[in-house]
Amino acid sequence: MKCSCGKKAVFQHKDSALCKEHFIDYFERKVFSTIKEHAFFDDAESIGVAASGGKDSTVLLYLVKKYLEQSQSQEKLAKPKKHATLCALAIDEGIEGYRKKTLDFLKAFCEQNEISLSIYSFKSAFGFSLDEAVARLQDYGPCTICGALRRSLINRFGRKLDVVATGHNLDDECQGIIMNLFKSNTGFLPRLGIRTGVVSHALFSKRVKPLFFCPEKEVFLYSFLKGFGVPFTECPYAVSSYRDNARRFINSVSSQFPGAKESIASHFLSFLPALRRSVEKKQPKQCSSCGEPSAGSLCKACEISLAFVASR
Amino acid sequence: MRVFIEKKGFEEELQFSGSVSGLLGLLGLDSSEVLVVRGSEVLLDSDEIVQEDKIRIFSVISGG
Ligand SMILES: [Zn+2]
Ligand SMILES: [Zn+2]
Numbered sequence: 001m002k003c004s005c006g007k008k009a010v011f012q013h014k015d016s017a018l019c020k021e022h023f024i025d026y027f028e029r030k031v032f033s034t035i036k037e038h039a040f041f042d043d044a045e046s047i048g049v050a051a052s053g054g055k056d057s058t059v060l061l062y063l064v065k066k067y068l069e070q071s072q073s074q075e076k077l078a079k080p081k082k083h084a085t086l087c088a089l090a091i092d093e094g095i096e097g098y099r100k101k102t103l104d105f106l107k108a109f110c111e112q113n114e115i116s117l118s119i120y121s122f123k124s125a126f127g128f129s130l131d132e133a134v135a136r137l138q139d140y141g142p143c144t145i146c147g148a149l150r151r152s153l154i155n156r157f158g159r160k161l162d163v164v165a166t167g168h169n170l171d172d173e174c175q176g177i178i179m180n181l182f183k184s185n186t187g188f189l190p191r192l193g194i195r196t197g198v199v200s201h202a203l204f205s206k207r208v209k210p211l212f213f214c215p216e217k218e219v220f221l222y223s224f225l226k227g228f229g230v231p232f233t234e235c236p237y238a239v240s241s242y243r244d245n246a247r248r249f250i251n252s253v254s255s256q257f258p259g260a261k262e263s264i265a266s267h268f269l270s271f272l273p274a275l276r277r278s279v280e281k282k283q284p285k286q287c288s289s290c291g292e293p294s295a296g297s298l299c300k301a302c303e304i305s306l307a308f309v310a311s312r
Numbered sequence: 313m314r315v316f317i318e319k320k321g322f323e324e325e326l327q328f329s330g331s332v333s334g335l336l337g338l339l340g341l342d343s344s345e346v347l348v349v350r351g352s353e354v355l356l357d358s359d360e361i362v363q364e365d366k367i368r369i370f371s372v373i374s375g376g
Contacts, residue, residue, distance in 0.1 A: 055374060
């Protein structure tokens with residue numbers, strides 16, 4: 001199959017086929033127009049990218065940098081503040097034999113692309129690594145511990161910046177929507193979407209998702225064609241999950257109905273404002289121990305920290 | 313045909329010639345979850361591959 005320019009296609013979606021150069025151009029335009037149309041970086045002076053050394057956040061880091069550079073010279077892209085700074089934020093959970101590989105890659109990538117990188121570790125923030133917590137806390141699954149501590153840290157450090165971009169792609173988002181619908185977790189739905197922080201509140205860092213409209217395969221293809229060399233890794237704690245089933249289901253539907261993922265996500269965005277209005281009035285509580293936003297009097301991260309101390 | 317599947321971390325020898333989607337069907341892989349490459353050339357589902365080809369199949373899913 002050929003691109004309209006006559007070169008061999010590397011990408012096909014519905015009726016269009018694109019060669020390497022035209023795919024790269026198509027992908028970058030898509031991300032840039034998402035950033036521009038949703039005014040992600042308007043008036044921002046400090047922009048963070050939550051980075052892990054995986055393909056999504058690596059692609060995002062590269063493109064946010066490119067966007068900022070182009071926006072300085074091209075009027076039409078605007079409008080972060082003239083000297084907006086960009087930094088990568090990474091979390092070191094302390095997972096033996098896994099995280100070092102991705103962080104080493106991220107360090108090299110940031111150095112090569114002249115992006116400043118801050119790494120926050122569970123060990124220094126909470127006093128224990130994920131491996132240590134998993135070994136001692138039988139009541140919590142690894143992903144529960146990791147998710148709670150990670151959210152707390154990203155929020156804590158992200159709040160110091162005007163905005164934090166995360167690498168969630170179209171597949172991640174569709175899986176989130178479908179899983180919450182299937183489980184009837186309607187209360188979680190308002191937390192999804194292109195711009196998060198259910199409640200606009202000083203306690204929450206402002207988060208945006210520039211890859212929201214990019215299917216996972218497109219993100220991988222871009223990373224591959226650009227030769228980023230992102231290492232293939234699998235978290236040793238990853239287990240077959242509900243998310244895997246949601247992925248299989250959505251992929252099987254969209255192989256018969258191309259464009260289904262885009263439809264799920266844009267349909268969801270259209271009714272998200274109404275969903276959010278229903279929870280907007282509730283002000284978040286603050287954790288009595290660390291001061292972070294919390295559903296109860298103690299946040300999940302502090303609850304886990306206490307359980308860890310008690311298990312000694 | 314020699315096929316390297318990244319997720320499994322090893323190379324297999326297969327008797328196959330036909331389309332990329334045929335190969336993925338044979339291996340039980342979903343096209344939206346993998347990228348199929350011959351040398352440095354990215355292949356589409358409709359591309360034809362032959363017995364002499366060396367194919368690499370990458371998982372596009374992060375951490376999975
Ligand atoms: Zn072309
Ligand atoms: Zn707390």
